[in-house]
Amino acid sequence: MVDGYTPRSLSEALSLLSSHGLTPYAGGTDLMTKGYRHEGYLFLHRIPELRHITETRSELRFGACCTFTEILESKTAPAILKEAVSRIASPSIRNLGTIGGNIANGSDKADSAFIFFVTDSSVRIASCRGERTVPIKDLYLGRNKLALERDELIVEVIMPKRWLGNYRYEKIGARKSLAISLVLFAGLMSIEDGKIAHCATSYGVDSGVIVRRSDIDEIMIGLTVEEARAAKDSYIKAYDGAISPGRGRVSAEYSKVVCMNLLADFLSSMGI
Amino acid sequence: MLIRFTLNGEDTVYEGSASDRLLDVLRNKYRLCGVKCGCGEGECGACCVILDGRLANSCLAAMGRVEGLDVVTIEGYRTTERFKVLDRAFASVAAVQCGYCTPGIVLASECLLAVNPHPTREEIRLGISGNLCRCTGYNAIVRAIEIAAWEGDGLW
Numbered sequence: 001m002v003d004g005y006t007p008r009s010l011s012e013a014l015s016l017l018s019s020h021g022l023t024p025y026a027g028g029t030d031l032m033t034k035g036y037r038h039e040g041y042l043f044l045h046r047i048p049e050l051r052h053i054t055e056t057r058s059e060l061r062f063g064a065c066c067t068f069t070e071i072l073e074s075k076t077a078p079a080i081l082k083e084a085v086s087r088i089a090s091p092s093i094r095n096l097g098t099i100g101g102n103i104a105n106g107s108d109k110a111d112s113a114f115i116f117f118v119t120d121s122s123v124r125i126a127s128c129r130g131e132r133t134v135p136i137k138d139l140y141l142g143r144n145k146l147a148l149e150r151d152e153l154i155v156e157v158i159m160p161k162r163w164l165g166n167y168r169y170e171k172i173g174a175r176k177s178l179a180i181s182l183v184l185f186a187g188l189m190s191i192e193d194g195k196i197a198h199c200a201t202s203y204g205v206d207s208g209v210i211v212r213r214s215d216i217d218e219i220m221i222g223l224t225v226e227e228a229r230a231a232k233d234s235y236i237k238a239y240d241g242a243i244s245p246g247r248g249r250v251s252a253e254y255s256k257v258v259c260m261n262l263l264a265d266f267l268s269s270m271g272i
Numbered sequence: 273m274l275i276r277f278t279l280n281g282e283d284t285v286y287e288g289s290a291s292d293r294l295l296d297v298l299r300n301k302y303r304l305c306g307v308k309c310g311c312g313e314g315e316c317g318a319c320c321v322i323l324d325g326r327l328a329n330s331c332l333a334a335m336g337r338v339e340g341l342d343v344v345t346i347e348g349y350r351t352t353e354r355f356k357v358l359d360r361a362f363a364s365v366a367a368v369q370c371g372y373c374t375p376g377i378v379l380a381s382e383c384l385l386a387v388n389p390h391p392t393r394e395e396i397r398l399g400i401s402g403n404l405c406r407c408t409g410y411n412a413i414v415r416a417i418e419i420a421a422w423e424g425d426g427l428w
Contacts, residue, residue: 004334005336006290028333031334032333043339045337045341069326091380093329
């Protein structure tokens with residue numbers, strides 16, 4: 001009985017995926033905990049086209065099957081991504097788990113996908129029918145629901161490099177290691193010539209999809225620090241209306257208070 | 273599906289389902305019972321093996337995932353000089369009580385020392401942070417790894 005495939009190239013993988021109803025298997029760390037099933041897996045660990053970490057002048061590219069450990073050991077991966085990845089599970093799980101799997105899982109608190117949200121990264125997706133590149137935000141439809149066809153495979157994540165320098169990342173978990181995230185916060189802010197040139201925040205709570213509202217962050221862009229201080233209340237109020245967590249491992253009220261505190265603290269740390 | 277991999281240095285072909293758990297196959301088919309099932313979901317580290325040189329939870333690996341890779345269990349590792357150093361160090365400070373977590377922790381120690389032969393206490397705690405021990409309280413284990421790093425100087 002053929003119940004699994006281990007293709008050696010991306011084209012072989014895509015053709016198997018289109019002709020058989022297979023489940024892509026990257027690191028397996030989530031799939032294996034979702035019950036023991038005899039189903040057709042498409043094992044992706046032997047495909048070199050999914051394992052790269054490269055950079056150009058303006059962007060970083062991470063192959064979907066890069067493990068969290070490979071991100072941590074990379075000279076190219078930015079600190080914000082490394083910090084988030086270093087807090088995932090434990091060394092042995094970081095050796096198996098991949099960023100592509102983390103994205104495909106569709107969790108609203110996926111630690112690495114969370115960083116791809118705040119950095120406005122895109123995801124390149126391939127199938128036998130062709131390729132498309134979409135902002136990661138557009139890939140998420142709801143909890144565990146992605147805009148991904150059965151014959152499509154996540155190939156790589158493309159992260160713009162420009163605004164990665166000045167960041168804040170906070171993970172609230174119940175313990176130091178092997179901690180499932182309860183609340184996630186990330187913020188990026190760049191001040192150029194006395195004005196806020198870039199402001200991006202993301203929130204990971206039980207809200208179905210990671211919260212990334214660039215329309216709200218735009219309130220701060222172009223302001224001086226002094227002007228931003230004056231706009232701070234309305235900015236925080238806008239997020240107060242935009243973040244509406246449900247009950248998960250912690251209460252909705254707790255998640256909300258933590259998000260708002262982390263946002264206020266982020267702004268204070270930037271002098272706002 | 274025929275799954276080819278190396279098991280404790282020997283070329284091995286597994287004729288079974290690609291979705292079988294590595295943990296079950298090691299214990300039931302190859303009788304390598306040093307690999308323990310604690311939680312079955314990657315939380316405890318009792319099932320750890322070394323997969324292509326890196327620590328991995330065998331409860332989280334389907335057989336298809338080890339195709340073409342190198343698997344080392346405690347049974348394979350115990351033939352090495354490095355094991356002997358860890359074995360002596362663990363015994364010298366009573367870092368083993370019930371022993372259920374010990375194979376996983378010894379392999380975690382190996383994977384730590386292989387990349388960092390003289391880890392700080394904090395780095396040791398990080399290295400074994402995916403391996404739970406409900407008996408010792410960890411202090412003796414951390415001490416044992418410190419001793420092994422010192423006594424085994426040059427081996428790693």
